[in-house]
Amino acid sequence: MADVLVIGAGVAGMKASLLLASAGRQVHLVESSSVIGGRLIRCEDIFPTMECATCMVSPMQQEVLRNDLINVITLGEILSIEGSIGDFRVRIRKQASCVDPVACIGCAECWNACQVEISNSFEENLSSRKAISVPCAGALPNVPWIDREHCLRWNGDENCSLCADACVFAAVDYSEVDSEFDITVSDLILSTGYQPSPGEVFEKFQWGISPGVFTASEFERYYSSNGPTSGELVTKNGLKPASTAIIVHADGTGSHSNINTMYSLKFLHYLHEKLPDIRPVVFLDASYSPLALEDRNHSKWLTAEADVILYTQMPRVQTTGDNKTLSITCSTADGSFQAEADLLLLGTSMLPSEGTSRFIELLGLQCSDEGFIQKPEPAFSSVSTSVPGIFTAGCAGGPQDIASSVIEAAAAVGRVLADANRGGK
Ligand SMILES: Cc1cc2nc3c(=O)[nH]c(=O)nc-3n(C[C@H](O)[C@H](O)[C@H](O)COP(=O)(O)OP(=O)(O)OC[C@H]3O[C@@H](n4cnc5c(N)ncnc54)[C@H](O)[C@@H]3O)c2cc1C
Ligand code: SF4
Ligand code: SF4
Incomplete structure (x- = not known):
C-alpha cells in the first residue's frame, strides 16, 4: 500500500x-x-x-x-x-531546529539563558519568547528550536553560545542545516x-486603544493557565475588571456565525468561573435570532446568566476616562441601551x-x-x-x-x- x-x-x-x-x-x-x-x-x-x-x-x-x-x-x-x-x-x-530531539529533555535552561526576546505570535503577541524556545509550557514535542531569523549567531554575533553553554545534555547543535x-x-x-481575524480590523471597538478589549483568540490565551498571565483574568494593563461584556458577532453575522455563538458561550462560562460576582452584558444581533435555526447553541442565550441585549444596529464602543473604561451603546427594538465595561470580548471570525x-x-x-x-x-x-x-x-x-x-x-x-x-x- x-x-x-x-x-x-x-x-x-x-x-x-x-x-x-x-x-x-x-x-x-x-x-x-x-x-x-x-x-x-x-x-x-x-x-x-x-x-x-x-x-x-x-x-x-x-x-x-x-x-x-x-x-x-x-x-x-x-x-x-x-x-x-x-x-x-x-x-x-x-x-533545522538546531536541537537534537533525542538528547533534549525540555528542561528550559537554554531559553532561560538566551538574551533575545521576540514577540510570541503563539500567544497572539501578548507576551514574548526567546530566540530559542517552545511556544508555550506543555507544548509537544517539548523540544525547543532556534529561530535563525532572530538568533544572534545568524545576525552578527557568531560567538553567542549562551544556549549551548546552558545545556548539560549537549542537545544544541548549531551545525544542523x-x-x-x-x-x-x-x-x-x-x-x-x-x-483568527487580526485585532487591527476591530479598532472601531477600541481594540489596540483600550487595554480592556480582546479578540476571541487573545482571550483564549489570557484565560489559559499556560498563557501570558497564567490564567489570571486582568486587562492588558494588569487591572482586575469590575464589569464585563461580550459582542458575540463583532464581525457581523454570516454563514459561520454559529462558531462565534459557541465560543462566546464558552467565554461566558470562563467569566463566571473567574469573576463570579460580575454579571456580564452580552450583545446579540436581533436579526440573527430568526436565522439561527441551524445554530444549535443559540437558544442557550435565553437561559444564560447574563444581561442579553438584542441590538438592531451594531454596538458603538468608546473609551471614557484615563483608565480607558469602555462605553458601549446600541439601538434596540425598544429604543437604546448603554453599558460600561472594563473588559470587552469580541466574537471574531475564523x-x-x-x-x-x-x-x-x-x-x-x-x-x-x-x-x-x-x-x-x-x-x-x-x-x-x-x-x-x-x-x-x-x-x-x-x-x-x-x-x-x-x-x-x-x-x-x-x-x-x-x-x-x-x-x-
Ligand atoms: C476562539 C476560539 C475558540 C474555540 N473554542 C472551541 C471549543 O471550545 N470547542 C470546539 O469544538 N471548537 C472550538 N473552536 C474551533 C476549533 O479551534 C477548531 O474546530 C479546530 O481547531 C480545527 O482543527 P483543525 O485541525 O482543522 O485546524 P487547526 O487547529 O487550525 O490546525 C491546523 C494545523 O495546520 C498547520 N498548518 C497550517 N498551514 C500549514 C502548512 N502550509 N504546512 C504545514 N502545516 C500547516 C498549522 O500550524 C496547524 O497546526 C474554537 C475556535 C476559536 C477561534
Ligand atoms: S536543548 Fe538542552 S537546555 Fe534546552 S530544553 Fe533541551 S535539554 Fe534543556
Ligand atoms: S545562540 Fe544566542 S541568540 Fe541564538 S538562541 Fe542561543 S542564546 Fe539565543
Whole structure:
C-alpha cells in the first residue's frame, strides 16, 4: 500500500494520521510549526463539555508522536506537488531546529539563558519568547528550536553560545542545516486549518486603544493557565475588571456565525468561573435570532446568566476616562441601551490559514467565497476537493468545531481507503 501525506497537524490532521496508521498505512504528517496540536492547544477548556483541552489533546499528541507508522515532520514545508491520484510526488523541506530531539529533555535552561526576546505570535503577541524556545509550557514535542531569523549567531554575533553553554545534555547543535527530500504518496489530506481575524480590523471597538478589549483568540490565551498571565483574568494593563461584556458577532453575522455563538458561550462560562460576582452584558444581533435555526447553541442565550441585549444596529464602543473604561451603546427594538465595561470580548471570525490559501493556489483547488477549500459535492462527499486524491479535513474547508473536524478527518480517511480498494495504490 502506498504512503499518504497529511498536511497540518491540528486535531483534524492528527486524527486522520492515527486512523490511517491503524489501517496499516504509512503516513507523512507535515506540520509547519515546531509543535503538533494546532489551534486546539491554545484553548484552556473545550466547549460544550468544558473538558480541559490539554487532557483531551495530550494523549492524542503522544499517540501520534509514538506511532511507528506516522512520520511527523515539524518545521516542515511543502515545496512542490506533482502527479495525480495514486502517484503524487512531493518535495519537502525540513527546517533545522538546531536541537537534537533525542538528547533534549525540555528542561528550559537554554531559553532561560538566551538574551533575545521576540514577540510570541503563539500567544497572539501578548507576551514574548526567546530566540530559542517552545511556544508555550506543555507544548509537544517539548523540544525547543532556534529561530535563525532572530538568533544572534545568524545576525552578527557568531560567538553567542549562551544556549549551548546552558545545556548539560549537549542537545544544541548549531551545525544542523535544513534538509530537502522527496516522497511519493497515493493521496493527500489537507488539514491546514484556520487563523483568527487580526485585532487591527476591530479598532472601531477600541481594540489596540483600550487595554480592556480582546479578540476571541487573545482571550483564549489570557484565560489559559499556560498563557501570558497564567490564567489570571486582568486587562492588558494588569487591572482586575469590575464589569464585563461580550459582542458575540463583532464581525457581523454570516454563514459561520454559529462558531462565534459557541465560543462566546464558552467565554461566558470562563467569566463566571473567574469573576463570579460580575454579571456580564452580552450583545446579540436581533436579526440573527430568526436565522439561527441551524445554530444549535443559540437558544442557550435565553437561559444564560447574563444581561442579553438584542441590538438592531451594531454596538458603538468608546473609551471614557484615563483608565480607558469602555462605553458601549446600541439601538434596540425598544429604543437604546448603554453599558460600561472594563473588559470587552469580541466574537471574531475564523479566516483561512496562510497554508490553506497557499494550497488552494498551488494545487489549483476551487475556493469558497470565504477563501476556504471548496468542496464540490457537499451533499455526498463533504471532504472531496476539485482534484481527485486530494481531500480536506477540519477548518481548511471552512470554520467548524472540533467534533465536526474529527468527523471530517474520519471521512477523509474513509475516502483514501476506498480509493485503494477500488484499485488505487
Ligand atoms: C476562539 C476560539 C475558540 C474555540 N473554542 C472551541 C471549543 O471550545 N470547542 C470546539 O469544538 N471548537 C472550538 N473552536 C474551533 C476549533 O479551534 C477548531 O474546530 C479546530 O481547531 C480545527 O482543527 P483543525 O485541525 O482543522 O485546524 P487547526 O487547529 O487550525 O490546525 C491546523 C494545523 O495546520 C498547520 N498548518 C497550517 N498551514 C500549514 C502548512 N502550509 N504546512 C504545514 N502545516 C500547516 C498549522 O500550524 C496547524 O497546526 C474554537 C475556535 C476559536 C477561534
Ligand atoms: S536543548 Fe538542552 S537546555 Fe534546552 S530544553 Fe533541551 S535539554 Fe534543556
Ligand atoms: S545562540 Fe544566542 S541568540 Fe541564538 S538562541 Fe542561543 S542564546 Fe539565543
